[in-house]
Amino acid sequence: MAKFYLGNIVILPLFELTQKQASKLALVSQGLNKSNAFGQGVNGVNAAVKHLSYIQIDSISVIQRAHHHCLWSRVKNYQPDFIEQLIAQKQIFEYWSHAAAYLPIQDYRFSLPKKHAIAAGEKHWWEKNPIAEKRVLQRIQQEGPLRAKDFERDNTKKGSGWWDWKPDKVALEQLFIEGELMVVERRGFQKVYDLTERVLPAGIDTTVPSTNEFERHLICSYIRAHGFANAQQISYLRKGLKNNITRTCQGMLENNELQQVTLGDQTYYALPNITDLLKQSVNRNLVNILSPFDNAVIQRKRLSEVFGFDYQIECYVPPTKRQYGYFSLPLLWGTEFVGRMDTKIDRKTQIFHIQNLHLETAKVDEFVEVLQPAIKAFIQFNHGVDIKVHKVTSEQTLGANKEANIVQRLQIL
Template sequence: MPISISQQDARKLVLQSQQLPASKQAGGTTDATLSAIEHLGYIQIDTISAVQRAHHHTLWNRNPRYQTTHLDKLVANKQVFEYWSHAAAYLPMQDFRFSLPRKQAIASGEQGHWYTPDKHLMKSVRKRIETGGPLMAKDFEHKGEKLGEWRSKPAKKALECLYMQGDLMISSRQNFHKVYDLSERVLPKGVNTTPPNQEEYARFLIFSFLRANGLGQATEIAYLRKNTKPLITNTLKDMAASNELLQINVGGNHYYALAESMKLLNKPLARSKLAILSPFDNLLIQRKRMQMLFDFDYLIECYVPEEKRQYGYFSLPVLWDGKLQARMDCKVDRKSSHLRIQHLALDASLKKIDAFTHALYKQLPAFMLFNHCTQLSLHKSTPQNLPPMPINLTGI
């Protein structure tokens, strides 16, 4: 029989599983970052740099001592690698074998790639890296016209095809540009490279998702993973029938959860602590899920024409009191070390405005420091009559 829990408890379960807001941590700072990546299962990479990029931002919210050098160090130490989850991501090396089903599907042609493979060029590019060592796309000369929707030169397309089918991996990044090398030279000794069978793969996806997200549905677990939903649906049913999973009812919506995760409901949630989130944070990436569980209808508006934007180009969701309560459109002016809040918009349902703004103003100095800013300005707020920002927030 399904267990019914309230929406408030469902949110608490999700937030505790997502390690939000962050709690105090012991041990080394880089170890804490690795622990967060291994727990969450992936960290999405994104190129938008209105504030610190998404992969850094997401990790900073789990590890307040996070430094942007951590990811490079973890890649160099072969503890983390780049590949695809639902999107480009950093993944724990301990999960490497579960990246193989997608690679095999792309290599066999069962799953398409956004670039049409040029087998002859791919062979040539691979050979050059094999003999000459790690290379970036810019190391391949191309004097002709760039082709395709993304205006990419042919060698870049070949590199990406080789990367997605598993021949190449990213050994490092230089100024955010990928450095490609043969997979066998990037992988650490002893890593498990045995492809999982279908049942192993489905169970991995289910356990990983539920561990990091508290509760979930088949559609959510299969999100942007082609051809996996029927397998995941059947495996969920089998695991529930054998009492490996609990069935949870939240307001008429049905989910699955790990029994051990339910213990998180006994832990207090740091409701007074506020978190300024990336639009690509693991908590938020599935918008329909956020609407169902948190009543939070979120759209990142950088892809929306300026005249149609409601909140701003890069509005950051704000978590407080166990709910997503506001959006804060931010832009860092790096030349002047200035954090500009273009628009702070509180949800209409937020009633404790004084307590919320107190928590926000308390968190902003840390957010400024994370973004290497010494100045702060608020240009617009909704509603307009918010409590004034303390003057000491204008500098650190």
Template structure:
């Protein structure tokens, strides 16, 4: 029989496992950033830059001493690398071996990428990089013909070589990938043995539960093709062996690592506000957020302006273990102003002095993080709360 826990206890477990309110680390700042990446398992990369990009934003929320050069330094030190998680991401090098399972599937044609393979072009590109060293897509002569994705042949070939593991990203220049041969990027002595199917699936399970506390087969297999049934079978086996525990939250059942249940605290250990990236690891699965946190969140930058309710790039606001609202923002680096186009609070949320004080502190930190000296508030929902936000002009 599953263990019954309350929704509040479940939320506390999830937030603790995400290390959003973690105690100060004994590591130096760079070591703390690496530790966060290794714990979470991935940091999603996104190109939108109305505020600091998602990978920086996610790490800043877990490391008060985060520096925008940290990822670049960790890539150079071969402690972090780029590959595909559920989306483009930075991954810890210690987990490199587990990417080989998917890379082999791409190489063998068992898993398809967006682009058809042009084997001759791929071979030519590999030879050029082998002879000349790291190259970018723009270093190749492209034909004028583009496919339905608007991508040119050499770029498609580079992406196929990257997905099947022949190439890796050595660095980024102006956010553009610089590709090199995988064997020239990998650190010496790294384990390159392709995991068995069971090893890979167990890795997915333990990695997810460590970072997210609670998980279902669907959540663990999120956007990973052909894994859901395999995950479900392995979860049952791990439950039988008492490696994991089944818990029930309202009408939903989840799996939890045994040791994590001991982390349910009776008292709140933090009174902080977190302004999160839309691509933060905590809330990337929107259905999960609605079920566990009663937070119905969708990013609206991909919808037409007329259909937007909250704004182009609304940032979720986490207060303790609940979502208080969302903040649509844009950093204007010319004027040094963080424009808060819309600050919207959830219907159930009651503004308090404690929240206002914590939000004031976090907003000032967020301004500095975005290289802004002040914030300007344009709109609130409900409108009556605008006067309460004294921190914002």
């Protein structure tokens, strides 16, 4: 790429991305361009978390939970206990990114600004309760790691939701979000808390980053994981950061640490290695069945801008207003999103239900052919032994015979 000079400053020209280049760049950066882009086993999972900077945790369990699903999409021999192994090895830790997440332990110091702000009085969800917090800390100091269920309720009324948590559970979460406690494991889906000083690995950097360091960390982490970004995307769900991120990006641009790229009429920031990333290959026949909370799709506006795929998770939509289903999963074929699939695993019967397979490609037969093995692998990941396809819909006119044929093809494991 040619360089231009303004005095002693090197100016890189704008890199104009085509739609195909943009989607390729995003998928290569996400490790979704080929199988096992980060390697296999526990080491592959560790590499994926480091590169992506976070894996979102979510409690919805109609299929395997989102954090397991996101990692399985990138590490094909993934097992759910790999996360627990990495926590036990002190390679990753649980905290808050834009949402609850698993984070690489080397990024621990970048969790400190939020922890210190909350400890200083900034509200996360609940008001502080010094008496309950003192009681909780004393028990954990004396007894070791504990769960919320290890603390008795202060009355006999059963809680009806997160707003009705008992004081000790609220205290545990408050101390966790302030940084006094860390999660050492999950039993089932319940957090087990211990003192931070007993959890952190020896030699970990606990210096609080400056504002500029923190902003640069967010910028570089996001662009590394997504290929290119604007300030709004980098500051996603981080209140009050957009203007600062914009200012820091401009400074990095002037120092040639970033370059600007365009996609249509939008301008983004990218790292200088963009041409190297675009040289990487994409497996055009690879089908990825993604979680609604996957790093690649969690920002719906970006998903539409880069891939032209308008997506909404409908579990929060009233049943009468759902178009595709309660938990519809994006279907990625090569570099294109070509449909969505509403799924559920019945854990008693081990039947994997496809409530609705909605196809958004003209190449229906070709896609169904490559979708079959992807669904088979996904069913195994969800511990299913049988499959039932309830409905197939399409942007194209299928007809009853065509729909029946697709159902028959997919129900052969």
